[in-house]
Amino acid sequence: MKSRAPRAVFASAVALSVGASLLFPACAGNPTCVDYGNCAESGGSNPSGGSGSGGKAGSSARAGNGAIGGAGGDAGASGGTDDGGMGGAAAGAAGSAGEPPCSDDCSGATPICDPARELCVECLVATDCRDSAKPYCDTAAAKCVACSKQSDCSDPVASTCTAGACTACKADADCSNITGKGVCDAGTCVQCTGKKFAACGMDAGTPLVCDSLKRICTTSKQQSAGLCVACVTDAQCKLGQACVLDKFGSPVKDVGYFCHWKKGDAAHGAPADCFSTGKPYAGTQVDVTSIDGSVSDICGLRSSTCIANNQFSALDCSVASAPSDSACGVAPPKDAKCAQVPSSSSYRCTMTCLSDEDCPGTSCDTGVSPRVCAFN
Numbered sequence: 001m002k003s004r005a006p007r008a009v010f011a012s013a014v015a016l017s018v019g020a021s022l023l024f025p026a027c028a029g030n031p032t033c034v035d036y037g038n039c040a041e042s043g044g045s046n047p048s049g050g051s052g053s054g055g056k057a058g059s060s061a062r063a064g065n066g067a068i069g070g071a072g073g074d075a076g077a078s079g080g081t082d083d084g085g086m087g088g089a090a091a092g093a094a095g096s097a098g099e100p101p102c103s104d105d106c107s108g109a110t111p112i113c114d115p116a117r118e119l120c121v122e123c124l125v126a127t128d129c130r131d132s133a134k135p136y137c138d139t140a141a142a143k144c145v146a147c148s149k150q151s152d153c154s155d156p157v158a159s160t161c162t163a164g165a166c167t168a169c170k171a172d173a174d175c176s177n178i179t180g181k182g183v184c185d186a187g188t189c190v191q192c193t194g195k196k197f198a199a200c201g202m203d204a205g206t207p208l209v210c211d212s213l214k215r216i217c218t219t220s221k222q223q224s225a226g227l228c229v230a231c232v233t234d235a236q237c238k239l240g241q242a243c244v245l246d247k248f249g250s251p252v253k254d255v256g257y258f259c260h261w262k263k264g265d266a267a268h269g270a271p272a273d274c275f276s277t278g279k280p281y282a283g284t285q286v287d288v289t290s291i292d293g294s295v296s297d298i299c300g301l302r303s304s305t306c307i308a309n310n311q312f313s314a315l316d317c318s319v320a321s322a323p324s325d326s327a328c329g330v331a332p333p334k335d336a337k338c339a340q341v342p343s344s345s346s347y348r349c350t351m352t353c354l355s356d357e358d359c360p361g362t363s364c365d366t367g368v369s370p371r372v373c374a375f376n
Contacts, residue, residue: 102114102118102119102120105120106120106121107120109122110122111128112124112128112142114142117142119142121142121143122137122142122143122144123137123139123142123143123144124137124139124142125137125139128144129144131144133146134146136148136152136164138164141164143164145164145165146161146164146165146166147161147164147165147166148161148164149161150174150176150177151177152166153166153177154177154178156175156178156181156188156189156190157187157188157189159174159175159177159178159184159189160174168187168188169184169187169188169189170184170187171184172184172196174189175189182199183196183199183215185215190215190216191210191215191216191217192210192215192216192217193210193212193215193292194209194210194212194233194234194235194291194292195235195292196210197209197210197217197233197235199217200217200218201217203219203221206221206222206224207221207222207235208220208221208222209221209222209232209233209235209236210232210233210235211232211233212232212233212234212243212291212292213232213291214232218232220232220236221236222235222236223235223236223237223238223239224236225237225238225243225259226238226241226259227241227258227259227260227261227281228258228259228260228301228306228309228310229258229259229306229310230256230257230258230306231243231257231258231259231291232257232291233291233292234290234291234292234294235292236259237259238259238268238269239268239269240261240262240265240267240268240269240270241259241260241261241262241268241270242259242260242262242288242290242291242294242296242298243257243258243259243290243291243292244257244258244260244285244288244289244290244291244298244300245257245291246258246300246301246305246306248304248305248330248331248334248335249330249331249334249335253330253331255305255306255307255330256306256307257291258306260281260298260299260300261274261278261281261298261299262296262297262298262299263284263296263297263298263299264296264297265296270299271299274299274300275357276357278299279356279357279358279359279360279361280301280304280309280351280353280357280358280359280360280373281299281300281301281302282299282301282302282354282355282357282358283299283300283301283302283303284297284298284299284300285297285298285299285300301358302354302357302358303335303352303353303354303358304329304335304336304351304352304353304358305329305330305331305335305336305351307329307330307335307336308328308329308330308335308336308349308350308351308352309351309360311328311329311336311349311351312348312349312350312351312360312373313341313348313349313350313375314348314349315327315328315348315349316346316347316348317338317347317348317349318338318346318347321345322347323338323339323340323347324338324347325337325338327349328349328350329349329351333352333370334352334370335351335352336349336350336351336352337349337350337352337370337372338350339372339375341375342375348375350372350373350374350375351372351373352370352371352372352373353365353371353372353373354371358373359373359374360373361376362374362375362376363376
């Protein structure tokens, strides 16, 4: 069986060859697919219409913002098949995404083309941002911004980064990036406040206080100032006292901030009744706001000033051996006068009074005008 198969194949081939020579005597030496009628369709010869040319391949992708595809090939010429055109289309398909609409049109406020969005934008990276006021790129929004994190903000009045902008602080943590100004006060990072003065440090174990108006540290110690002593914060005054702004005269003139009793603060030594127990602080001021914002009734001087009180019997007010009122107080002779010390040729400043309650441990001389506290 194995030896017969080749003979049968050979015999069949011979028979086919002989048959072909009989059917196609002119081409017997070299028959083609045309002779047999089994040629595959192509852009070549076609029984119904002549030979057709293949389409052109698509143009090559050109450089730009991303790969940009060329045009598809043309279809084959009439009479041929469109196989060539299909080839051209395939060649162009490599860049089918096409040219982004923003490729060559980006300028002005949006000079950068973002291929992913197919839009003109401000930036894709920080180096795209040329405005020194907005040097960072918010890549999610493709916009230039003033900051991308808190450390980018260095202005004490705009220390925290909010939605790409440096804004005012709301808490002390918002000032952590401002050197030497770690306290947030009314939207500004400062060194300290009257109530927050830990940054001021200590002196011999006692905290140093903050100047509440300037919001800077001082060399004054906590609770170091007594009654009618100048102050810069409530914390500088003794317990039971507050640092308040004294006013005097008509028209009213600001004298300065001084420590005064908070009426009724008996737990800290303040008098319950300013007139009868608070010499020389016989005057009551109602609902006074201190330098640090606390509100209370204050026992203050009724007819004079703290400056005159502090000069009482201590400041020599003589000029060329004669008394000079101008050397005393802030509005002499309304708050102070220069008077002779009894049994002496010396002159010292005294303070005005209405009664003994207005004098610091002495009596009010009602026999003179204006009335002044006597030197006892």
